[in-house]
Amino acid sequence: MADGIESQLSAMEKGNLPMSISTNPKIHLAQKMLAELIGTYCVIFAGCGSVAVNKIYGGTITFPGVCVTWGLIVMAMIYTVGHISSAHFNPAVTISLSFLGLFPYKEVGFYILSQLLGSILASGTLALIMNVNSDSFFGTAPVGSTLQSFAVEIVxxxxxxxxxxxxxxxxxxxKKHGGIAVGMTIMLNVFVGG
Structure with a gap:
């Protein structure tokens, strides 16, 4: 047994193993759901929080800062919980991966439930800690037609x-660079899509 651990440590030092080694390779669905809930919560809290702070406090973060915030929080959460839940954080990702055969259909509903709950909790937290009133709007409004906006979303x-x-x-x-690639893609997509 000690030889196995020593060989794993040696391989890890050489960069030949994934970023994390679980002593229990079987991760339960409840753990995956909790990881998705917490990851989604953090993504929405930081991303939407940066938008709200920028709007409430007069552009203190700026649009590029909002874009970077979204990219960094997604990247951070991928590296934090990706080894547990694969870090979807978005029903579109979960559904797409299941259609591609990369994610089991039987877990789709559980993931989406976790993601929705994480989003709602993060939104509630932001509403609780910030000066949000009924006139507050932190979303993006299309600058072009509905068709143009739809095309941007598709792309x-x-x-x-x-x-x-x-x-x-x-x-x-x-795969150890996947979080960087996905986080930077989110950042660039926010720059383009708003």
């Missing part, structure tokens, strides 16, 4: 799913 969603599928789910990918 940036395709780019995101393309990067997630290639950088994080392909067996040939260097």
């Amino acid at each position: 940036i969603t395709f780019i995101l799913m393309f990067v997630i599928s290639g950088a994080s789910n392909d067996d040939r990918a260097v």
Whole structure:
């Protein structure tokens, strides 16, 4: 047994093992759901929080700062809980990966429930700690037509799913860099899509 641990440590030092080694390779669905809930909570809290702070306090963060915030929080959460739940944080990612055969259909509903609950809790926390009133609007309003906005959403969603599928789910990918690739894609998509 000691030889096994020593060989794993040696391989880890050489960079030949994944970023984390679990002593229990079987992760329960409840753990995955909790990881998705917490990860989604953090993503929404930081990302939407940066938008709200920027709007409430007169552009203190700026639009590029909001973009960077979204990219960094997604990257941080991928590295924090990705080894537990694969770090979807978005029903579109969960559904797409299940259609591609990269995620079991039977867990889709549980993941979406966790993601929705994490989002609601983060939104509630932001509403509680910030000066939000009924006139507050922190969303983005389309600058073009509905068709143009729909086209932008299709393109940036395709780019995101393309990067997630290639950088994080392909067996040939260097998965330890997947969080950087996905986080930077989120940042660039926010720059383009608002």
